[in-house]
Amino acid sequence: MNASTAQTVNASQRIAESMSLLREALPIQRRVVHAGDTLYQAGEPFTQLFILNSGFVKVVNLAADGREQVVGLHFRGDWLGFDGIASGHYGCDAIAMDTGEVWSFRYDALLQACAQKPVLLTLLHEAMSREIGRDRDSMLALCTLPADARVADFLRNWAEALAERGLRTDQITLRMTRAEIGNYLGMTLETVSRALSRLARGDVIRFAEKGRREIQIPRVEALSAFIQGCMGGGAANPAAVH
Amino acid sequence: MNASTAQTVNASQRIAESMSLLREALPIQRRVVHAGDTLYQAGEPFTQLFILNSGFVKVVNLAADGREQVVGLHFRGDWLGFDGIASGHYGCDAIAMDTGEVWSFRYDALLQACAQKPVLLTLLHEAMSREIGRDRDSMLALCTLPADARVADFLRNWAEALAERGLRTDQITLRMTRAEIGNYLGMTLETVSRALSRLARGDVIRFAEKGRREIQIPRVEALSAFIQGCMGGGAANPAAVH
DNA sequence: CGATGTGTTGACCGGGTTCAAACAATGTGG
DNA sequence: CCACATTGTTTGAACCCGGTCAACACATCG
Secondary structure: OOOHHHHHHHHHHHHHHHHHEEEOOOEEEEEEOOOOOOOEOOOOOOOEEEEEEOOEEEEEEEEOOOOOOOOOOOOOEEOOOHHHHHHOOOEEEEEEOOOOOEEEEHHHHHHHHHHHHHHHHHHHHHHHHHHHHHHHHHHHHHOOHHHHHHOOOOOOOOHHHHOOOOOOEEEEOOOOHHHHHHHOOOOOOOHHHHHHHHHHOOOOOOOOOOOOOOEOOOOOOHHHHHHHHHHHOOOOOOOOOO | OOHHHHHHHHHHHHHHHHHHHHHHHHEEEEEEEOOOOOOOOOOOEEEEEEEEEOEEEEEEEEEOOOEEEEEEEEEEOOOOOOOHHOOOOOOEHHHHHHHHEEEEEEEHHHHHHHHHHHHHHHEEEEEEEHHHHHHHHHHHHHHHHHHHHHHHHHHHHHHHHHHHHOOOEEEEEOOOHHHHHHHHHOOOOOHHHHHHHHHHHHOOOOEEOOOOOEEOOOOOOHHHHHHHOOOOOOOOOOOOOO
């Protein structure tokens, strides 16, 4: 077992242990959600934090003038609702993209439980810290990668998220439309479609026989190589064989 | 006194009270930094959190392949170092852009102090929450605003940051080069320069007599109007008189 | 079946990058 | 003090990536 696999196992175990810790320490409300359901909405008074036990959720930030932007994608083990702590109101909409189970609990109850079990506080802080780090990585990608590389980076992050949770990474089912992916990545749906086509043409990804939402990733490293090839390098070949 | 001013005073007081609370509850290390000094670097073991007592700091995220990106700008009262909590290592470089005083303290010491004074924990969580909210607003701006509007938004945010700290907002001194601003906003230095020129041509901003780093903002609302004018509207006039 | 939502691909255009030149501000050493 | 180098800023001109508009392909579903 290599280091990467070991880390994968650790991440998966970390999530499982975090969730059982929470379950034991707190009164937790469970809710089954389906695609389109909202966990919370911008402007609602903040009282609860959320953790995904299963499923897949997008977080949408909405500007006063109507501009809206998918600013986060979340999977099993991810916390949601942090943005409400400071202002007392949630700052974004959280919308389920698939059937799943959401756990929620009162923030004040969590703080009380943390006084008894300091490890809970560690979990909370680590989750917030990871969120900050992810957001910064998103900004880096948005600002420094061309469109094709951004799509490749998106797929790689998705595959890594699955890997961390012990799921197979060679086949992923995008539960987002091209338009949603484009919004998340700061480009149009046409550009997403073209980027995916180019990735497929270079055999970095493959489309499953049925439907264009299922994507096979034979080698995740190929995605990284493609990203490098998109940039200054010029050496590597970003599927440039027309 | 209008609501906006009241909120401004509250924010300024909040910062001052936060800092005295911390100073009383914790052994705090103070350090005077000058432009170019690093508070911490990516990869260093995480032990401390930082708060700016004065000065101005940028946070730079560095990718493995060399891409780098300014992902945060911080002023008095802002916390730094959150990204190190989860992984045990700082994820970015924090670099002073101006002379200032940085307070730092051990994270474990803070947690111990939080057990005695729960209000400290509230401060910590609010700071992390605000950071997450700011990052998401940055993503929204990066993805949905054209270059000129992004520059205007940048100036507006800067002015608001000053206002929150009780400083005058009609004149700001950018301590960043056009290249640094461009990196932060995901555009080239030439585009930043042109955007500022257009803003000045539309009298939304004015350059101080000496040097192009000092910018006067007669009316902050004009920046918001300019941003609106840049977008779909077409109604409002984004300084379009050639 | 048509209707609707989604995805792909082409042609064209425009905002922003790239390349280049000139200018401004600030130092540095003779 | 001036000559000169260095760094930052502005502006122009050409190019190109990605957006826009449009047409078509496909799937699902009533």
